Amino acid sequence: MSGRMTDVAIVGGGLAGGLIALALHRAHPELRLQLIERGPVLGGNHRWSWFSSDLSPEGEALLAPFRKVDWDNGYDVAFPARRRTLAAGYRSLASADFDSGLKRLLPPDTIRLDAPVATLDAGGVTLESGERIAARAVIDCRDFVPSPHLSGGWQVFMGRHLKLGEAHGISRPVIMDAKVEQLAPAGNGAAYRFVYILPLAAQEIFVEDTYYADGSALDRGLLSARLDQYAASHGWSEGVPAGIETGVLPVITGGDFTAYLASVGTPGVALAGARGGFSHPLTSYTLPIAVENALAIAAQGDLAGTEMARFCKQRAQAHWRKTGIYRALGRMLFQAAKPERRVDIFERFYGLPEGLVERFYACHSTLPDRLRILIGKPPVSIPRAIRALAGKGKPLA
Template identity: 45%
Template sequence: MTRLIIAGGGLAGGLCALAMARKRPEVELVVVEQGERFGGNHTWSFFDNDVPTDRRGVLDGIEAHHWPEHTVRFPHRRRTIALGYNSIRSAALDAALRRALRLEQYRLGQRIAEVTPRSVTLEGGERIEGDAMLDTRGPGPMLGIELGWQKFVGRTYRFQKAHGVSAPVIMDATVEQIDGYRFIYQLPLSDTELLIEDTYYSASPLLDEAVLGERVDQVAAAIGAADIIEEEKGVLPVVMDGDVETLWKGEPLVRLGLRGGFFQPTTSYSLPDAVANAALLAEQRDLSAEALFALFRSRAARLWRERSFFRLLNRMLFRAAEPAESYRVLEHFYRLPPPVIGRFYSSGLTAFDKVRILSGRPPVPIGRALAALRSKAA
């Protein structure tokens, strides 16, 4: 019998486990996660287009929020866009996995000390072997990749009265611009519950949780009296340049999720790729370590090539504009019609979309924009 070991029960590993448990019950599974529950502490969001209907089945059984439209606000542009938005919380992934997996199919609270293409060794010394090991332990060091950072602190508040936010606010950049491109993100989880995040596209990965937490509290206080019911934070890579091969160097390990470079380079959203990879995995007849390594390594390389345009936009965002003026790049982008915005988020831009994104009066000084377009490593 084939045996698959999944190292890490986060987003990528959790979705692979769900897809395999449903579609390939004949395959033995062991998911090893260091936390006491699956998925950590995140709110994972995605636009309707990001997950095509033929792959939606991977998310079946995971409780999700859905909104038919979303809003953006900039100093000179405000728009409500008829592009649906969805969110899944870690607790929902945890609940779905506990329902779908049998007790012998997962090990929680177990830290992995070492991995090989076919095994994991736990910190206590126990070795678990299989036909293939999927390394889904979140981002590795990303050495050799040139990065900026998307960092944020988010708090979910329960208000005493209805907060009045009806649709997700994906970017509200009307706030003071500090430490790069800054915006507030709001997700109305119910009439009285609202997730508010203070987000920065910054050249520095340093996150001052206390300061950002206070700024989020100020946004909440302007809405009304509220209690904090959850908090999350993130420092996510925004790739400007480099080669995905550097993430796949060394031992031939199957790397999925952020570890394998499977994310949208501008937003760092990895849920759409995690869904696609889980669906692809469950279709494979040959689940040997060699076959899966060849499949996912070449897929990572192809997606990386296809997404070079996003790295170019990131260079414009980080280098072409003065940090306090970076918001203009996004404000300019948001003049475009909803289908182009949708294809941007789902990494499905056409050649004509790319021309449209770059056309019009440049929102940044032309000399610096050209330098950013031409530049590779700084």
């Protein structure tokens, strides 16, 4: 390193941090960036997916250089009383391809791996090694922090990439197979359960067992056994595991967002990614929102640190306001639906017009969309729905 001050230091090399670094480099190649990641790779061990209708042309261009899997023949959902094929294309990006793509696209001296951070402030970042990285602006993109200021439940999952000895015969993704038994993961109370399937190649498939659960416990043995059972029921039990992914994500249904930001923020440091509130409150999808945010930050790349922090906070607050409908649906799911009937919430939702469904996932629901979601015969009793909408929910702590 030359000793020249870094223009923008980005702490956290996950999806949000990596995309911000790439967008800034594309828009301002003269900027000196530092993408600081505590682990040995960028992106961790994840698979991010999105619908073809989620991104703007600019967003598509940002992701175009990455290797990914595309499906343009729609996707399926399956429930006890409904099965439907929707037309939107679907995309999926593995973290290994995200890592290799960023290493190819960013200048070599931009990426700092195995660099855990001790402290950060408006003037830069101090690593645990004692090294100080002075920066004009600092953006904190580290993981979400559970907080008593927010309420909701959890999305708990385990996914397995299988290589099969013969073709599986599935031609398009299955976003939700909720015909499975509605079991809760051990220790987590009630849950809405579904299986998510991505046909990655003719003889490769990704299968994920997912729960919208009251608790955040991840029982690896139990979820692995349920994946074994599901694979066996489809004739995939001889498949060779090529990778595994687990996760526990927040499903935010309410809270005091201003207090949350104050509790996790640092004066003069911008907050982005899930820690900054940039996720879909109900689905926990992050990619379309991360892309939008990266492009918006890149358009403001010349801002000083305090101005960048203020800009990101304003965007976070605007995102919180516009996603209120999704938090309301989350309260219906966790607080109004009887535990064994949570599946009814999503089964009813997938009977709505296809354009509404697409805008829902992209966090672009219109006022008519919101009214359409709420009117009609509800899948829960009216008194339970009223209590849920008025309630605070369980703290995400």
